[in-house]
Amino acid sequence: MARARSRSLLLGAPAVSMGPPRAFVPLLLLLLGTSGFFQSDAVEVDLKDGANATCLYANWMMKFLITYETNSSDYKNTTLNLPSNVTHDGSVCGSDTQAALLAVQFGQGHSWSVNFTKTNETYQADFVTFTYNTNDTTVFPDAKRKGPVTIVVKGTMQPVQLNNVFVCHNTDFLDAESVTQIFWNVTVQAFVQNGTIGKKESRCHADTPTAAPTVPPTVANVTTASTTTASPAPTTAPKPVENPETGNYSLKSGNKTCLLANVGLQLNVSQDKPLLININPKTTRADGACGNTTATLKLNDGNSTLIGFTFVVKNVSKTAQKFYLKEVNVTLLNRLNGSVISNADNSNFSKWDAFLGTSYMCQKEQTLEISDNIQIHTFNLWIQPFLVVENKFSTAQECSLDDDDILIPIVVGAALAGLIAIIVLAYVIGRRKSYAGYQTL
Missing domain, CATH: 2.40.160.110 (Porin)
Known part of the structure; x- marks a missing residue:
């Protein structure tokens, strides 16, 4: 017996009560000002075994960015979001000899699954399988290839101690074959012991040890124009941003x-x-x-x-x-x-x-x-x-910008050619004036 439910979340709102750190708020507001938020849904699966005890629990959010070919041989980008009605047929509790499987189905023929294996002390995600159906014309208008397309990606989840809950509030990505899978606010525990969800968390690398996501987006170089003018103390000029690495x-x-x-x-x-x-x-x-x-x-x-x-x-x-x-x-x-x-x-x-x-x-x-x-x-x-x-x-x-080195000889050559033309023209005019002073006998 299994139970699954989904709840609608406004992605712009924090998933937990604690907001982002104060130092990050100006940057976040700056970026949020460029576009509005959009709606998505979270999925919760509470899988039961034969004794009606929880054996696999998961709560997470995800969406997919997909590039597909159209009938005109162009490529288009589309976004596939999770709807509110998600099923979980085929999910398996797992055992010492059998992998656990978390599987969900949604929309017009789309599905996603991840399998977990365990050792004596840990469990981890092995493979993520995503199938999208280009017959869904709402998501894939004018798709050249019709029918289901399946992508299999090796999981990136680190081994988790048995009885621990894996938690990752920050965004994670999986890229493969023109599909980017995006995950966030993930809580999952496979091979749940005695039907009781563990109380100890194993956090992903992107999260801090605190209970709320507090890690701002990481960028290589960030500069912001200063708005502080009241301080009389000497200030140093902002460090120029170096050119990016190739x-x-x-x-x-x-x-x-x-x-x-x-x-x-x-x-x-x-x-x-x-x-x-x-x-x-x-x-x-x-x-x-x-x-x-x-x-x-x-x-x-x-x-x-x-x-x-x-x-x-x-x-x-x-x-x-x-x-x-x-x-x-x-x-x-x-x-x-x-x-x-x-x-x-x-x-x-x-x-x-x-x-x-x-x-x-x-x-x-x-x-x-x-x-x-x-x-x-x-x-x-x-x-x-x-x-x-x-x-x-x-x-x-x-490109023409790289031709600066040959512009100098071109300009010099043109100048010399113009100077020679002026000298020749002056010589011709001078000869004509000298001829004008003689009469024909």
């Missing part, structure tokens, strides 16, 4: 690399105060999809930022094709509860173009205007989204 990212199609990207990324969020965030490549994961005419690179910094780049192919002549950057999407998440703080998209780009089979390079800083409040600065960019051969970049088409 990350090396790649995608595979089967066993072959289909996309290569080297780039340093800096996010600029401007509301009442400017906020600069350097994306840390050491904690950033790359995912996406490669196609013949469309490719999408999704970067998840592991904290609170998701960035998507979409490239397409265009015909420039009967025999030549070029690729270019067409769309950029930025999603900022509240790491405390997983809510979307801001989601900005610009699908009208026509940048970073190069002939198909080559790569595009720009070492100097470039700025991508995503919205009125969000910009992306790129550094040391080298990108090839199509026709990668032997895991190496092809010949690069360099």
Whole structure:
């Protein structure tokens, strides 16, 4: 016998009574001002054994960001949220010889499950399985591929002592095959002993030992404009934000690399105060999809930022094709509860173009205007989204910003050419005047 229920939560509100720390409130309010909150649902499963005693308990929130291909061969991003009506058929208590299984079904053919195994002293999540159904036209309008798609990801939960409850208020991510699974406010205990939920908690790395989530989003570099002017004491100038570290990212199609990207990324969020965030490549994961005419690179910094780049192919002549950057999407998440703080998209780009089979390079800083409040600065960019051969970049088409070194000789050459033209012109005019002083005999 099993019992499951779900309750509606407003993601912008804290899941516990204690709010974020005072030092974090200005930053949180700054980010929350860029967008409204949205509704989601929490799921609670209390699985019973044959004696009607609890054997597996879970309470958590999750949603899914999915990239899918349309009939026009473009790729679109969609969000799949949990509804209020969730079932849990197929869930299993588990034993010393059998894995425990937590399984839920929702919407039009979507399902999610995680299995737990135990040793003599601990239990842990082994694999997470997510199936989404593209026949759900509400979530996947104009999907090219119809039917269920299953993603299996190895779990990242650390081993938990038996009789302990695993708790993680902060946001966690799983990326695989164009799907980002987002979890927060997680409470789970597998292999419950004697039907009694444990009182001792095992916290995830993102949480502090306190009972409330108090860890602000982690960013590589943050600067805010100062508003304090009353202090007569000498002040030091704010430390300039360094350029971001260059990350090396790649995608595979089967066993072959289909996309290569080297780039340093800096996010600029401007509301009442400017906020600069350097994306840390050491904690950033790359995912996406490669196609013949469309490719999408999704970067998840592991904290609170998701960035998507979409490239397409265009015909420039009967025999030549070029690729270019067409769309950029930025999603900022509240790491405390997983809510979307801001989601900005610009699908009208026509940048970073190069002939198909080559790569595009720009070492100097470039700025991508995503919205009125969000910009992306790129550094040391080298990108090839199509026709990668032997895991190496092809010949690069360099941007005009990198051509500064050849501008000087061009300008000097043009100046010399102009000077020579002036001298020649003056000589011709002088000769004509000298001829005018003689008469024909």
